[in-house]
Amino acid sequence: MLKLLLTGVWVCAVTLGSVYFSMQYASAPAISDAEAERRASEEYVPGEIITIPVIEDGAVQGYFLAKLSFSAKREGIAKLHAPLRQLVTSELYDMLVGSKFIDVADTGSFALADFKLAVKDGLNGKLGGEVITEVLVEQLEYLNKEEVARAANGQAARYEKPAPIVDRNGEVASDKLPEGAVSAH
Template identity: 65%
Template sequence: MLKLVFTGVWVCAVTLGSVYFSIQHASAPVESDAEADRRALQQYVPGELITVPVITDGAVQGYFLTKLSFAVDKNKIKHLDVPLKETVTNALFDILVGKKLINVADSTSFDLAQFKTAVKDGLNKDMRDEVIFDVLVEQLEYLSKADVARIAKGASQPQQQPVAIVDKNGETAHDEIPEAERRAAAAAQ
């Protein structure tokens, strides 16, 4: 019985010692100077819900419901000629309506990472500067024209939920602004 108690104490001591020394010798992730400078300049801007129509054969077939947030250069964002909301709306119309980056009939060809890159590059091109560091897609859904008509008729029909756009890798839009940045943005407003 005494051997069993000593064995248990020995195992606990060895485990605690190994955990203690592994924590002592663990190093923090190394961040380059460029990355540290970028983080110091970075600010998260929460997005607003934007509705973009899907136009096919000269008629509206449905609507994309999109909510994008951005990691931006806080110094450059202050000096924009056109406010960010209007620039984003313009870029989304260009990407979703003009370039037809999302094919509603075949969403298996959609790539969320490519969409984020296209939005970021399009916005930076429109602003003629590297203002946007990252695009967070919080919501990207599709509502057909029939769904909109059904919702407009009221409570007589069951309410339809927007359909989340799923990319070719099975990913959906679910990015979120870090909580500390969300609180800071709410306090600033």
């Protein structure tokens, strides 16, 4: 009986020791005071999805969809005359409509880092100082005129064959549809 009690105490001690040391080594990495101060002085500003017409030869060739968010300095935001989100959206339209940031004919030449830097520099120039510290890309898409027309007419995109929905047992779920429901395949 004493042997069993000592074994239990030993197991508890080893468990507590391993938990203590694992917590010491698993703690978050220390950040410098300068980095912590920089993070405290910045604010994340979520962007809106904007649709920018791509104009070539006097006609709309397609639409560039973008959702950009920003990291901005709090003191710079406080000095603005309007909400930053609306100012940024307006300035993005001014910068990107009709510009050659996006050359859809040559997709291989698009450099995301250059695009982000140009947006950051352009916005800071329009906002009158170093307000935007980082541009975060959440979505970038291009739709040509045919894709837009197909979506406007309610036509689905061209897909090969729809994949059946399978339940947890590996059975096709559409075989178990309630009466009156329509199967997708």
